[in-house]
Amino acid sequence: MEPKMGGFQFTCFRDADAKLSKLDRFLHNPCFLDIATNVTVTALPRELSDHCPILLSNCRRNFGSPPFKLFSSWMLRDGFEKAFITSWNSFVGFGTPDQYLATKLKHVKKGIKECRAANHPKEEANLHNHKLVVERLDHEAEKRNLTEVELEQRRYSFKKVAEIEKLKALDIKQKSRIKWAVDGDENTRYFHGYVNSNNRKNGIDGIMINGNWCTDRWY
Template structure:
């Protein structure tokens, strides 16, 4: 459809002129034909003119009511436009909810205090029955639950501990600008700074595992850099489903 007859409402244009007459004709055509437009997610506008920064919603799906009889879970998503000035729009008939995410065990957890105790306690306290494979599956599930409960308790404590250590270092740094620190204060600063580095190193290990990339230098611990990779991967690797032979 051309630029003039594909826009239905004023909010579907930004920084460009809305033509009420052509929009009225287009809406009347849709109404007289008995067509419906599914709600669109993703980007609000589908066309971006680089020359004058004009945005419009020019691309859309229209369907008849009977289409919902065979595609009752239909969704429309506007994808990134990348090299084109138009965004591709995806019509899907699948549910976006694929259940709870799988349990992930981070390698750094095994280096933290309390992990070994939580694992051994959950392993030894399990009571079950069934065939050997059913027994093992149930036992591993029980251990997973114990580890998650430990981590749910340990993580908030770790955040509070990190914040307190940073406050001590910050306070002593302010004092050092006014006077010479005593040997006790210097030792206190070294101990707290060491704790900050230790906890931040655990966080860097988690980010490294999340990002699933190979560090160019294994000792690089720039957490902002790896947060960027994590966020980028989350945007790029989101998959709602896979089409195989038309299914």
């Protein structure tokens, strides 16, 4: 496997025919990612040589807080629409139209995050309780015939478990964006390696400014 490379796209420049090529590179096996989760490669300026020196690094540059991620499953959960409308209508701000909109979206983001932070523990507790009900009634069914009330209770709890697990699976699917995650393989080592690989590919470790590779945080 080859980590992504920043700085220059090519590492070799031959003056004779003005040919660019990528001859220098780092290769690693998948196990290396277990100990170097933030590995990146930077092609440094070639200066007097016809080859760029390449630098392997395992540190993540701090470019501020990560962007806000809105999961599609949140829109299917109870309370999301109310939290969005309340945050949208309660905002009071000023400034130019673009500044006003940006600040308003931050206010809405804060309201959604607070709603999710409050509802997530309740959802987990609800899932745990319904699983206990199904488990208890399954044990009872091995000893005796369940009553109609108990059967209805088990059907209801089983339905709620399936609904909550489906929403959690949607979150996993959105994180991974791979087909086999739908089949419930979210706990495999390959899955976590794939997600970490996507995070490395999507991360920004620097930016090219006037031919210079800049890794300093700036505004």
